[in-house]
Amino acid sequence: MPGFLILNGPNLNLLGLRQPEVYGHTTLADVEAMCREHAERIGVTVEFAQSNSEGTLVDHIHSCRERLDGLILNAGAYTHTSVALMDAISSAEVPAIELHLSNVHAREEFRHVSYIAKVAVGVICGFGPRGYTLAMDAMQAHLERAR
Numbered sequence: 473m474p475g476f477l478i479l480n481g482p483n484l485n486l487l488g489l490r491q492p493e494v495y496g497h498t499t500l501a502d503v504e505a506m507c508r509e510h511a512e513r514i515g516v517t518v519e520f521a522q523s524n525s526e527g528t529l530v531d532h533i534h535s536c537r538e539r540l541d542g543l544i545l546n547a548g549a550y551t552h553t554s555v556a557l558m559d560a561i562s563s564a565e566v567p568a569i570e571l572h573l574s575n576v577h578a579r580e581e582f583r584h585v586s587y588i589a590k591v592a593v594g595v596i597c598g599f600g601p602r603g604y605t606l607a608m609d610a611m612q613a614h615l616e617r618a619r
């Protein structure tokens with residue numbers, strides 16, 4: 473069974489409380505429950521993690537190497553700044569999907585830049601929490617295509 477890591481970056485621990493007009497009322501625990509339910513439905517296993525620290529996110533990404541089949545990453549603001557996360561994905565040699573709850577392209581210009589997209593198989597943004605299960609389906613389809 474394919475295994476995915478769903479990894480969330482800075483400030484996403486406050487999902488549901490933080491700027492609900494942008495990020496909605498769904499909490500990260502709700503998102504995790506949705507993903508676990510969806511994983512059973514589509515026949516994959518998921519690990520779920522969140523950190524506010526760039527280095528810890530790098531460690532989580534490395535942990536995918538030769539162990540998991542896909543990474544779904546909402547790197548939060550590090551998306552727009554982090555060469556380290558970009559290099560970690562290349563080093564882990566795991567297919568990655570960049571994910572955002574909000575449509576970053578309809579927001580401030582600094583959010584239009586992504587270091588993650590440069591090494592990702594694709595990007596999903598603007599669909600709120602539903603984006604997480606869309607990303608799981610997209611990763612599964614990507615792995616089936618690559619097989």
Ligand code: DHK
Pocket residue numbers: 482483484546547548549550551571572573574575576583
């Ligand atoms: C979450 C964040 O924390 C922002 O820094 C990104 C992303 C957008 C989201 O929409 O999930 O710019």
